[in-house]
Amino acid sequence: xxxxxxxxxxxxxxxxxxxxxxxxxxxxxxxxxxxxxxxxxxxxxxxxxxxxxxxxxxxxxxxxxxxxxxxxxxxxxxxxxxxxxxxxxxxxxxxxxxxxxxxxxxxxxxxxxxxxxxxxxxxxxxxxxxxxxxxxxxxxxxxxxxxxxxxxxxxxxxxxxxxxxxxxxxxxxxxxxxxxxxxxxxxxxxxxxxxxxxxxxxxxxxxxxxxxxxxxxxxxxxxxxxxxxxxxxxxxxxxxxxxxxxxxxxxxxxxxxxxxxxxxxxxxxxxxxxxxxxxxxxxxxxxxxxxxxxxxxxxxxxxxxxxxxxxxxxxxxxxxxxxxxxxxxxxxxxxxxxxx
Numbered sequence: 001x002x003x004x005x006x007x008x009x010x011x012x013x014x015x016x017x018x019x020x021x022x023x024x025x026x027x028x029x030x031x032x033x034x035x036x037x038x039x040x041x042x043x044x045x046x047x048x049x050x051x052x053x054x055x056x057x058x059x060x061x062x063x064x065x066x067x068x069x070x071x072x073x074x075x076x077x078x079x080x081x082x083x084x085x086x087x088x089x090x091x092x093x094x095x096x097x098x099x100x101x102x103x104x105x106x107x108x109x110x111x112x113x114x115x116x117x118x119x120x121x122x123x124x125x126x127x128x129x130x131x132x133x134x135x136x137x138x139x140x141x142x143x144x145x146x147x148x149x150x151x152x153x154x155x156x157x158x159x160x161x162x163x164x165x166x167x168x169x170x171x172x173x174x175x176x177x178x179x180x181x182x183x184x185x186x187x188x189x190x191x192x193x194x195x196x197x198x199x200x201x202x203x204x205x206x207x208x209x210x211x212x213x214x215x216x217x218x219x220x221x222x223x224x225x226x227x228x229x230x231x232x233x234x235x236x237x238x239x240x241x242x243x244x245x246x247x248x249x250x251x252x253x254x255x256x257x258x259x260x261x262x263x264x265x266x267x268x269x270x271x272x273x274x275x276x277x278x279x280x281x282x283x284x285x286x287x288x289x290x291x292x293x294x295x296x297x298x299x300x301x302x303x304x305x306x307x308x309x310x311x312x313x314x315x316x317x318x319x320x321x322x323x324x325x326x327x328x329x330x331x332x333x334x335x336x337x338x339x340x
Contacts, residue, residue, distance in 0.1 A: 067102040069127035073136040091305025112136035151315035173297040173330035174207035186249035191222035194254035249277035274339040293335030
């Protein structure tokens with residue numbers, strides 16, 4: 001018969017160390033003000049006995065819920081139907097588990113409508129802090145959370161609401177792509193952008209124009225898509241190509257699955273890649289297996305989830321994050337769609 005080892009409780013660790021339960025909790029959660037000899041004695045016991053503090057014990061000790069929230073201001077289909085948010089969610093969930101806390105995921109009933117989720121958080125006290133995607137920013141709701149001292153981390157910076165955040169380097173990523181296109185000999189570089197109201201879209205648009213100008217190219221052609229509606233993307237891209245028949249390259253500034261709609265238009269118009277160049281911002285595994293592979297700006301998507309949770313847990317524990325704004329670097333992945 002196999003005898004399973006009995007799971008130790010925080011009370012038993014306290015008894016063995018001859019200290020109070022509160023002292024053990026403070027040591028396990030990194031609080032200062034504990035005698036070093038006492039701290040060492042507790043940590044040695046924890047290590048020797050392989051004690052694992054679960055989220056409920058941690059929450060009870062700190063008088064908290066033991067959960068954090070991820071608030072995505074999109075409808076559920078948009079939130080989980082694509083690669084980006086599923087990857088971010090996976091990283092956030094994995095990091096939350098490792099840090100001994102639970103995760104509550106909230107979406108919006110309509111695009112950008114986070115009032116109900118915010119009201120629930122404040123009324124029920126369901127989470128200790130929130131990670132909020134910043135692309136559809138409800139300033140009033142966020143101001144309410146800040147006034148109520150709810151710890152918040154924004155996934156993505158926002159020019160209006162400066163706050164603790166984790167973002168990608170949209171500017172340098174866009175600049176690297178456009179300069180690479182120019183270096184490959186393309187001069188008539190068009191662009192497809194996401195929804196106009198999103199801060200990261202505006203940042204990529206601005207840097208698309210400024211980089212062309214810096215490279216001495218006085219030519220541009222672009223449009224802003226709606227919320228990546230395939231028929232709309234196809235129609236507007238066809239119109240753009242009709243209006244600019246000399247276009248020789250396309251910068252797709254927010255790839256996702258609608259890269260297939262772009263490729264369909266190019267195929268239907270008999271525009272062969274890489275004679276007609278294409279590069280995208282956002283790298284996905286399937287881009288490597290297209291023929292030719294698509295050159296892309298790669299964002300460390302998993303890392304952004306990990307960084308958001310780490311920053312939020314610091315805020316919850318009363319630690320001021322340093323730095324308060326984390327900007328993660330991007331990488332240009334060269335394949336073959338720009339004639340490499």
